[in-house]
Amino acid sequence: MEIEQSFTVPYPPDAVWACFHDTPGIVACLPGASLSAPPVGGLLKLAMTVKLGPIVASFAGDGEMKLDEAARRGSVSGGGVDRKSASRVKGEAAFSLDEPSPGRTRVDVKVDYTIAGTLAQFSRGGIVKELATRMTEAFAANLKAKLDAAAADAATVEAQAEATEAGTREQAAEVVTEADPYTARPAANDPPAARPAPRHVDTAPSGAPLNLGNMFWKILWSRVRGWLSLGSSPR
Numbered sequence: 001m002e003i004e005q006s007f008t009v010p011y012p013p014d015a016v017w018a019c020f021h022d023t024p025g026i027v028a029c030l031p032g033a034s035l036s037a038p039p040v041g042g043l044l045k046l047a048m049t050v051k052l053g054p055i056v057a058s059f060a061g062d063g064e065m066k067l068d069e070a071a072r073r074g075s076v077s078g079g080g081v082d083r084k085s086a087s088r089v090k091g092e093a094a095f096s097l098d099e100p101s102p103g104r105t106r107v108d109v110k111v112d113y114t115i116a117g118t119l120a121q122f123s124r125g126g127i128v129k130e131l132a133t134r135m136t137e138a139f140a141a142n143l144k145a146k147l148d149a150a151a152a153d154a155a156t157v158e159a160q161a162e163a164t165e166a167g168t169r170e171q172a173a174e175v176v177t178e179a180d181p182y183t184a185r186p187a188a189n190d191p192p193a194a195r196p197a198p199r200h201v202d203t204a205p206s207g208a209p210l211n212l213g214n215m216f217w218k219i220l221w222s223r224v225r226g227w228l229s230l231g232s233s234p235r
Contacts, residue, residue, distance in 0.1 A: 001112070001114070001129075002110065002112045003110070003113075003129060004108070004109070004111075005108075005111075005132065005136040006108045007107055007139075007140035008107070009105055009107070009140065009143060009144050009147060010104055010144075011103070011105055011151075012099070012105065013072060013097045013105045015150070016097055016143075017072050017097055019143065019146060019147060019150070020067065020095075023039045025146060026143075027046070029138075029142035029143050030138075031134075031138040031139075031142075032050055033047070034047045035047070042067075043062070043064055044063040044065060045060075045062060046059075046060070046078055047059065048060075048080060055085075055119075057082040057084070057087060057119060058083075058084070059080030059082050059087075061079045061081060062078055062079070063076060063077060063078025063079075064076070064077055064078060071096070072096065072097040073095065074094070074095060074096075075095065076092070077091070077092035077093075078090070078091075078092075085117060085118040086117045086118060087115065087118050088115070089113060089114070089115045089116075090115075091111060091112055091113030092111070092112050092113075093110070093111045094109070094111075094112075095107055095109050095110075096108050107143075109136060
């Protein structure tokens with residue numbers, strides 16, 4: 001099955017593409033996803049936890065991340081097994097960056113997957129499509145938060161550098177003042193130049209299960225209604 005999604009973030013493609021080079025950071029943007037070991041080249045040890053009502057599936061397996069620098073596109077592929085339900089999932093998520101307007105980036109995502117085992121029955125009820133939609137929405141929000149934090153850190157570093165440069169100029173002025181007693185000195189009670197404090201960005205805990213809430217009960221109720229309609233049909 002193939003699913004296509006896209007989202008736009010208010011940052012230029014260069015900044016967004018730089019984020020995709022931070023493999024652990026990109027994996028952390030996916031709800032329920034984590035790395036069980038540091039990446040080696042493009043090879044990944046992936047883990048994914050999904051909570052569907054009373055069912056909790058934890059997939060573990062291998063993956064690979066590829067990046068095309070020139071085209072600003074790439075893919076993450078891999079597969080995993082949930083030992084409790086004996087379910088298996090295999091797929092590839094391809095992504096590409098485009099600039100619809102200056103300073104904005106559209107990220108197009110195409111997911112191609114197969115699922116087998118106990119959980120495969122839910123794919124017929126639309127649960128996997130809902131899963132992909134929620135993952136894409138959460139990934140977009142987490143990626144934007146990551147870009148916001150990077151922009152805030154860069155602004156803080158720049159402000160601190162400017163404050164340091166201003167302090168150096170002030171020290172040079174004090175040397176001149178000591179040499180020339182007629183040069184005006186700053187008042188003793190003048191407040192020091194204010195320096196911006198680093199911004200803190202709250203992030204969701206990495207690796208927390210992707211919770212699909214009441215989707216399980218909606219699907220279960222839909223099937224119960226189907227069984228009831230079959231049982232009440234005239235013979």
